[in-house]
Amino acid sequence: MAIEIGQMSQSVDWEVDMPQRELTEQEVTRFSEDGVIKVDQAVESDWIPKLLAVAEQQLKKPSKWVNDVNSGASEDRLFTDRYLWRSNDVIHQFIRESGCARLAAQAMNSQSSRFYFDHLLIKKVKTKAPTPWHQDAPYWPFAGKQIASIWLALTPVTVAGSSLEFIRGSHRDEVYYLPAVFGGAENTSGQWANTQQGVPVPDIEAERDKYDIVGFDLEPGDALIFSAWMLHGAPGNQSATQDRIALSTRWLGDDVLWDPREGVDPSVNPEHVAVQPGAPVHDNAFFPELYRA
């Protein structure tokens, strides 16, 4: 089922069938302290082939939100696509039924979670492009601390194979960093991020020893849940045999307010969102509430 976008504040009749995985108290505490946790087998394994099939489809026929560096190549290709939940039944079902909505709410210590968007993130073998160190929150039209992503590995991934790295605890730093354009400053997609003001991200790679960097190896079905205020990045994919494919879903908790600033994600047109700036994001057409405790 796909919902109509642009029909303001329409309430959606979600059939939420919540399964298995819950976070332990220790995991919730660790999320609060470190800003990131690894959750082994976060979703049922039968999601993985279904999501990989979506990834294959998108590589062949991307949406208008694609960012494709070296399009069509079988190696050294950075490909991202997003907002598929609006048109793709598998993603639509995944966000409702995989249990991610509850995992996100638990991690954020929130009574509810609303969905923002899905982000398919592929680095084919031998992709040189690193994911620049960045925070997610500055890219997005919200204020609030309870914003988190669930980065689900669809292929086995090591840090050398472009798994994510984080500066542990950086979500508590109270710094708003300037967003960077993925795929390099000259990449024509995503230039909207360049019009903001903020603190430039320091050259973390040049002084890695100065930072408490934590990285994770994952198997398909494992996930990283992390705060949108965490500094994170990833090296290129050095593997010659293993593409790196992940699906990140973005979640909003109770304290999130609508904050459509200049230079944020252009895919949600503020004129269509039935919420005033500074108000909670209670617009089910754009940010459906998919979990409530």
Ligand SMILES: O=C(O)CCC(=O)C(=O)O
């Ligand atoms: O997968 C990547 O390389 C980047 C992912 C990321 O930055 C995110 O999910 O917020």
